[in-house]
Amino acid sequence: MAFMFKIIEKENINTVIPLVQKLNNNKISYEVLEQRFSEMVTQNYECAVIYNGDKLIGVTGLWFCTRHYSGRSVEPDHVYIDDGYRGMGLGKQFFEWIYNYIKAKGYEAVELNTYVTNAPSHKFYFNEGFKILGYHFLKKI
Structure with missing residues (x-):
């Protein structure tokens, strides 16, 4: 299989919504995600995807920033x-592919959050050399 990795064009951002819905067990409606993604693409955000031929099979957002x-x-x-x-x-x-892409843009670190209940992702990130630095807290207001 020949997979293609790329940054998706902003005008095609809604094509990732079905995969993001699967990630969230369909707890967030298409309409809400559509509105949020329309805002996200105006911020320091890019969306990397994986295609198998014409089929979109993978996604991740990339938030760019500088932290102390x-x-x-x-x-x-x-x-x-x-x-x-x-x-x-x-x-x-x-x-x-992501590491090479962001290095070429002059970035030096990758950090992320993963759901506490997603044990397979924890194993993957440990194998990638990530370390746990803290807890992620959320409060809806």
């Missing part, structure tokens, strides 16, 4: 690879 403790950093967000493509080493290839 890590310097110029990128935060992958909503990382998801379709069920039928897991266990093929695709996640490792995707992250290698």
